[in-house]
Amino acid sequence: MSEPLYAPRLRPERLIAAGRVVLAVSSLFAVWLDVDEPVRHAPVAYGVLLGYVVYAVAAAALLWRAETVSRFWPVVMHATDLVCFSLFIFFTDGPASPFTVYFIFALLSATLRWQARGTFWTALVVIAAFLGFGVYFSIVLNDPEFDLRAFIIRGVYLVVLAGLLGYVGTQDQRTLREMWRLAAWPQALRPDVESLAGALLAYAAPLLGAPKAVLTWGEIDTPWRQLAIWDRGTWTHERHRATLGLVDEAIRDRAFIYSCSPTRRTLVQDPNSPRLTLWLGEPVDPDFARRFTPGALVSVPIRGDTFEGRLFVVDKRDSTLDDLVLAEIVAGVIAARLDTFYLTKELSQAAATEERIRLARDLHDGVLQSFTAIALRLAAIRRVMGSDPAAAASAVADVQRVLASEQRDLRFFIQELRPSATPPEHGDLDGRLNDLAARMEREWDLRVELRLDGLGTRLPPSLCRDVYHIVREALVNAARHGAASVAQVTVGQTGVDTIAVSIADNGRGFPFLGRYSADDLANMNLGPKTLRERVRAINGSLTLQSGPTGAELNILLPRDAAA
Numbered sequence: 001m002s003e004p005l006y007a008p009r010l011r012p013e014r015l016i017a018a019g020r021v022v023l024a025v026s027s028l029f030a031v032w033l034d035v036d037e038p039v040r041h042a043p044v045a046y047g048v049l050l051g052y053v054v055y056a057v058a059a060a061a062l063l064w065r066a067e068t069v070s071r072f073w074p075v076v077m078h079a080t081d082l083v084c085f086s087l088f089i090f091f092t093d094g095p096a097s098p099f100t101v102y103f104i105f106a107l108l109s110a111t112l113r114w115q116a117r118g119t120f121w122t123a124l125v126v127i128a129a130f131l132g133f134g135v136y137f138s139i140v141l142n143d144p145e146f147d148l149r150a151f152i153i154r155g156v157y158l159v160v161l162a163g164l165l166g167y168v169g170t171q172d173q174r175t176l177r178e179m180w181r182l183a184a185w186p187q188a189l190r191p192d193v194e195s196l197a198g199a200l201l202a203y204a205a206p207l208l209g210a211p212k213a214v215l216t217w218g219e220i221d222t223p224w225r226q227l228a229i230w231d232r233g234t235w236t237h238e239r240h241r242a243t244l245g246l247v248d249e250a251i252r253d254r255a256f257i258y259s260c261s262p263t264r265r266t267l268v269q270d271p272n273s274p275r276l277t278l279w280l281g282e283p284v285d286p287d288f289a290r291r292f293t294p295g296a297l298v299s300v301p302i303r304g305d306t307f308e309g310r311l312f313v314v315d316k317r318d319s320t321l322d323d324l325v326l327a328e329i330v331a332g333v334i335a336a337r338l339d340t341f342y343l344t345k346e347l348s349q350a351a352a353t354e355e356r357i358r359l360a361r362d363l364h365d366g367v368l369q370s371f372t373a374i375a376l377r378l379a380a381i382r383r384v385m386g387s388d389p390a391a392a393a394s395a396v397a398d399v400q401r402v403l404a405s406e407q408r409d410l411r412f413f414i415q416e417l418r419p420s421a422t423p424p425e426h427g428d429l430d431g432r433l434n435d436l437a438a439r440m441e442r443e444w445d446l447r448v449e450l451r452l453d454g455l456g457t458r459l460p461p462s463l464c465r466d467v468y469h470i471v472r473e474a475l476v477n478a479a480r481h482g483a484a485s486v487a488q489v490t491v492g493q494t495g496v497d498t499i500a501v502s503i504a505d506n507g508r509g510f511p512f513l514g515r516y517s518a519d520d521l522a523n524m525n526l527g528p529k530t531l532r533e534r535v536r537a538i539n540g541s542l543t544l545q546s547g548p549t550g551a552e553l554n555i556l557l558p559r560d561a562a563a
Contacts, residue, residue, distance in 0.1 A: 009069055009071070009073075009074065010066065010067075010068060010069055012112040012113055013063055013074065014060075014063050014064065016077075016109045016112060016113075017056070017059050017060040017063045017064075018060060019105065019108075019109075020056040020059065020060070020081070020105075021053075021057055023056075023102070023105055024052050024053040024055075024056040024057075025056075027049060027099070028049055028050065028053050031046070031049065044091050045091040048087050048088060048091065049088065052084050052088075055080070055084075059077065074113045074114075078106070078109060078110065078113065078122070081105070081106055081109065082106055082122075082126070082129075084102075085099065085103060085105075085106060086129050089102075089129075100130070100154055100158075103126045103129075103158060104161060106126060107119060107122055107123060107126065107158075107161060107162055107165050108165065110122035110165075111165045111166075111168060111169045111172075114169075115169035115170070115172050115173045116167075116169035116172075117169070118169070119165045119166040119168075119169045120162075120166055122162075123158070123159070123166070126158060126162070127155070127158055127159060127162070130154070130155055130158060134151050134155070138151075178326060181203075182329060182330075182333070185203060185333055186203065190341075193341055193342075194226075194228070194237040196338070196341055197226065197228035197237065198230070198235040198237065200228075200333075200334050200338075201213050201215055201228055201229075201230035201235055202230060202235060204230075204311075204330045204333075204334065205230045207326075207330060208298075208316065208323070208326060208330060209316055209323075210298075210313045210315060210316040211231070211232050211314070211315050212229070212231050212232070212292065212294075212313075212314035212315055213229075213311070213312065213313055213314065214228070214229050214230075214292065214311070214312040215227075215229075215230075215302075215310075215311055215312075216228075216309045216310055217307050217308065217309025217338065218242050218308065219306055219342070220306060220307060222242075223241055223242055224239055224240070224241060225240050225309075226239055226309075227240060245285070246284055246285045247283060247284055247285070247299065247310060248281060248282065248284075250281075251268050252301070253301055254268050254271060254301070255268075255269040255298075255299065255301065255324055255327070256268040256269065256279065256283055256298075256299055257276065257296075257297070257319050257320075257323075257324055258283050258284065258294070258296065258298075258299070259295075259296050259297075259319075260289075260296065260297070264282075265278065266279045266280075266281070266283045267279070268283075269324060274321065274325070276324075283297075283299070284299070294312075294314045294315055295315050295317075296314075296315060296316055297312060297313070297315075298313040298316060298319050298323055298327050299311065299312045299327075300324070300327045300331045302331045302335045302338075303335060304335045304336075304338055304339040305339050305343065306339065306342040306343065306346075307338060307339075307342065311327060311330065311331045372476075374402055374443075377395060377398065377399050377402070377443065380395065381396060381399070398442050401442065402439065402442065402443055429452075429459055429468065429491070432464065433450055433452065433468065433489070433491065434450060436448075436468065436471065436472055437489070440475050440479065440487075444475075444476065444479035445485070446475060446478065446479040446484060446485065446486070446487055447485065447486050447487070448475065448486075448487050448488075448489055449486065449487070449488045449489070450489050451488070451489065451491075451492075452491050452492065453490065453492030459499070459559070460559075460560075463499070463538075463557065466538055467499065469534065470501060470531060470534060470535065471489055471491070471503060473528065473530055473534075474503040474528070474531060475487055475489070475503065475505075477528055477531075478503070478505035478507050478551065481507075482509060482510075482550070482551060483507050483508055484505035484507030484550065485506060485507075486505065486506050487503060487506075488502075488504045488505075489502070489503050490502040493559070496559075497558060497559040497560060498556055498558060498559065499557045499558075499559055500554070500556055500557075501554075501556075501557065502552065502554050503552070504550060504552040504553075505550045505552075506549065506550045507550050507551065508548065508549075508550075509546040509547050509548055509551045510526070510551055512526055512546055513546055513548070514545075514546065515543065515544070515545045515546075516543070516544050516546075517541075518532050518535060518536065518541065518542040518543075521544060528544075531553070535557070538557060539558055540555055540556055540557040541556045542554070542555050543555075
């Protein structure tokens with residue numbers, strides 16, 4: 001049954017209610033089977049017991065229908081149980097009554113509800129009531145059937161049981177506290193790995209209950225080992241060459257507990273189970289042991305995608321399997337945080353590399369291509385400067401217009417590189433392509449027939465830039481290497497999220513003939529490499545058709561290429 005409002009205190013209350021019903025009904029049935037009447041006040045004892053059965057059933061029915069309970073409910077129910085149990089004992093055999101076992105139920109209930117604190121206060125009430133019954137029956141009533149020996153044994157039994165349950169409650173509180181600290185582990189964002197390791201140890205050592213903690217790790221395939229030490233509130237960081245391992249090679253991948261007692265015992269965790277087995281030998285490097293002089297040591301391996309190391313919990317007293325398991329959980333959190341740091345660092349480096357590649361590609365497809373055209377124009381001007389000054393002057397004017405256009409493109413380019421909350425305002429692909437067509441005719445004597453179909457809304461600025469550079473690179477290749485005089489460029493939207501770009505020319509084509517995909521060209525190392533790389537970088541596809549009368553490029557680009 002679904003319980004969207006299930007309250008944390010409802011679970012133990014339901015368990016206690018079920019136990020109360022079983023206890024009450026079984027007690028009533030046992031008394032009914034017994035031929036002997038209760039020793040004292042039989043009608044009252046039967047009435048109280050029958051009322052308790054009704055009370056137990058009603059409380060259980062109410063709890064099973066409820067979705068939450070008041071914070072006063074446990075206190076009221078607990079007090080009612082103690083009063084009823086005291087009445088059962090008083091109206092039967094006093095300290096010798098079999099109903100004294102009900103006090104055990106009260107102690108268990110208190111442990112479930114309030115852990116060690118509830119066990120302590122309930123034990124005080126129970127023991128005080130039990131002593132009061134002893135004094136009343138032995139001294140006030142002077143009952144000849146009062147058995148002092150049985151009274152002492154039962155009293156000691158209650159005290160011992162209260163102590164055991166109090167310990168269970170304390171362990172439960174400790175577990176809850178450790179779980180809470182694990183769940184509340186803060187995000188330790190640090191600019192460098194040294195301060196990150198210090199922050200991790202500063203939180204981990206108190207959680208593990210140790211005065212000292214040592215974290216050692218090294219990146220895979222590097223000759224260095226990092227060493228972070230947390231010692232009673234202060235931490236230091238060291239860097240050493242990874243010459244020797246700090247842990248014996250036989251147990252390098254296993255967790256262990258080491259006690260520097262006269263027995264010098266080392267308990268190593270079984271690799272296939274949580275069991276601990278005795279291991280003979282010195283588990284840690286002698287220099288490490290002399291430096292930290294551990295009276296006790298808990299050590300667990302730490303592994304990440306980019307590093308490996310160990311966590312040492314130093315001088316924690318009376319370490320058990322629970323401490324070892326907790327140390328492994330802490331080591332897992334530390335490994336995840338270090339992995340995040342190293343992977344973020346790698347991603348940053350990869351992003352920087354990718355950005356440098358993009359800048360190089362944009363410069364190659366833009367400024368360098370234009371400089372090539374300008375250089376050819378200047379060479380032609382130099383040839384006609386003496387024979388035809390008017391033609392040379394006209395050509396110089398054309399070069400000036402080209403330089404002005406390149407200056408505008410460089411301004412766009414620089415604007416893209418600047419960190420800004422808003423993207424640069426050059427998402428008008430139509431205007432940029434029309435300007436490019438005019439420039440190609442001036443610079444390369446290539447007539448461009450431009451057709452823009454179905455683009456609809458403005459494209460993202462980054463996609464406009466990519467389409468612009470793709471078309472520009474293809475046209476320059478057609479004019480420079482294919483000796484084309486005419487090129488047809490079609491840019492349109494095919495579907496909701498795909499942009500199609502087609503460039504066809506009347507040149508002499510590529511040195512190879514046929515139809516090829518981008519993968520075919522890459523495998524044979526043929527075709528326009530820069531174009532292939534740009535299309536692949538934005539998850540597009542490319543097909544090239546080459547023949548003796550020209551070449552045709554068909555490119556499909558995702559509209560969300562910027563993402």
